[in-house]
Amino acid sequence: MKILLVDDIQIERMQLAIRLKQQGHIVEMAESGIKALSVYPEFEPDLVLLDISMPEMDGFQVACKIRELYPEWIPIIFLSSHDAPEIIANAIESGGDDYLIKPVDKLVLRAKLTAMQRIAFMRKQLNNKTAALARANRELEKLASEDGLTKVRNRRDVDKKLKEMISVHGRHSMALTVILLDVDFFKLYNDNYGHIQGDKCLVEIAGSLNELFSRNGEVVGRYGGEEFVVLLGHSDVYQAELHGERIKTNIANLMIAHEYSTVSDCVTVSQGVVSIKPNGRETAEQLYHMADRALYQAKRQGRNRYVVYDPMMESEEL
Template identity: 80%
Template structure:
């Protein structure tokens, strides 16, 4: 174990340190309470052996401060030449876990250390399991919000984020942008290049989008299948067009070969773009509906382009 030995009497401190080292322990010594408190966070002991009677700051005060400053429980054994019951009781009240009478008997010391070593082992095992559990929880939390294939946000997480953005932007009366994009002729890509290559295509597109939208208030997610969604906060209609143009350029620049596309030799995307200053009461389904209408027009007009949503599109669909 790593043992912090605190005693203001040099001879007693040195003698006990020699015994502890002979038993195979690592020992750090302090000659005062102040020194002990300074060493404690650096040394991170498994056990503290603490003399009660010291000038300036006695062992009871040192123990109390350790318990107050460091919530992780570490055993503290008090050392004292006094064996009065009330002193032992005071030691336990001050945060101590055991009590040794000086001069310390060799057999008693060995037995106490064996018991404390078992406790230290169990504590280390518990800490390890706690850390493993925390890491697993982090991974589960990530999986709950992440699309398994592309590693961008999943649909549920994007929906939640969009609802939050509608509320915040409505309250502050600022515009936001929703872009729904679809990979052009992706079925033909899958049919001719295979599903594994199709998955790689989606991963590359997701990565490109993630690299484009990295600032706070920018969200990239997989809407479903070969469709992705991009949310951009504080973005009016002019900025929305710039974002859509950036996406078009970035996807074309990937140069993913698509010999069976009817619009390009490489993979392209069609985009439906909505820029709106929400009231805060809009549903996410309304915004997706508008983006989908614009996306439909982009495909209808020849694909490999973006179309801004216009309310007249609703009339067009009724006429059709």
Template identity: 70%
Template sequence: MRILLVDDVQIERMQLAIRLKQQGHTVEVASSGREALELYPEFNPELVLLDISMPDMNGFEVSQQIRTRFPEWIPIIFLSSHEEPAMIAKAIEAGGDDYLIKPVDKTVLSSKLVAMQRIAFMRRELNQKTAELAKVNKELEKLASEDGLTQVSNRRYSDARLAEMIAVHGRHGLPLTVILLDVDNFKPFNDNYGHIKGDQCLIAVAQALTQLFTRSGELVGRYGGEEFVVLLGHTDVKQAETEAKRITQALATLNFPHEYSPTASHVTVSQGIACIIPKGRELPDDFYTIADKALYQAKHQGKNCFVISGDSE
């Protein structure tokens, strides 16, 4: 175990430290309560052996400080020459777990350490299981919020984030932009190149969008099928226009071939943009409806373009 030994009497401290090290423990010694509290967080002990009678802070005060400042429970065994029941009771009330009478009997000490070591092993196993569980939960959370094909946010997570953004932007009177994107002429792409190539196309578009929008307050999600959504916080009409042009340019640079498209020789998208200063009571579908109408207009204007609808000019 990692044992923090706190005793202001040097000879007793040294003798006990040697005995503990001989039993295979890692020992950090402190000659005062204040020194012990300074060493504690970095050493991260699994057991504290704590003298009661010390000049600057007595053992009771040190124990109370440990319990207050370091919430993770670590066994504390008090060391004292006092045998009075009232003293033992006070030690337990101060946060102690056991009490040994000085001079400490070797056999008693060894037995106590065996018991404490069992606790330390259980704590290590518990911490390991907790860490593993946290990792699994993180992976599950990712799976629950991520589109399996494109690795961007799924519709459920995008809706939840948009609802949060509506509330925040409404509270502060800030413009919020939602861009719905639809891959142009995707059916002829799938029909002629096949669905595997179609999946590769969607992945490429998703990656291009993800590289564009990496700042806090920006989110890229898959809306459904060949449609994507981009959420842009603190974004007015002028900024939304700039971002839409960036998207068009990014796909031109990507230059993913689409020889069956009447629009261009590469994969393009049409964009419908809702740019609104919300009141905070709107639903995500309110934004999607506005953006979808603008997307419909962009499709009928020849595709590979964008239409903005909003009230934040």
């Protein structure tokens, strides 16, 4: 074990340190409570052997400070030449776990250290299991919010994020943008290049969008099938159009061959763009509806373009 030995009497400190090292332990010595507190975080002991009677800070004060500063439990054994019941009780109340009478008997010391070593081993096992559980939980959270194929956010997670953004932007009277984009003639792509290649195409587009929108307040998700959605916080109509153009250019630069498309030799996307300053009471479905109407117009106008939503679109036949 790594043992922090705190005792203001040098000869007693040295003698006990020698015994501990002979038993195979790593020992860090401190001649005062203040020194002990300064070396504690870097040394990270498995056990503290703490003298009670010391100048400046006694052992009770040091133990209380350790428990206050370092919530992770480490056993503390007090050392004292006093065996009065009230002193022992005070030692336990101040954060100690055991009590040894000076001069410390060799057999008793070995037995106490053996017991504490078992505890230290169990504590490390528990910490390892806790860390592994935390990693597993993080992975589960990621899987629950991630689209299995493209690794961008899934529809459920995007819906949740959009609802949060509507609330926040409505409260602060800020504009937000939703872009719904659809891969042009994707059925023809799948039919002629195969579904495996189709999956690769979607993965490549998703990765490109993720790189394009990676800042705080920017969200990329898979809406379903060959459709993706981009959420952009603090984005007005002017910025929304710039983002639409960025997407168009970025997808074109991927140069994914699509000889069966009637608008380009490479894969392209159509985009429905809606930018509003919400009041906070809108639903995600309402914003998706507006983006979908604009997307329909983009396809109707020839694809490979973005169209910004206009309320007049509601009167047009689908």
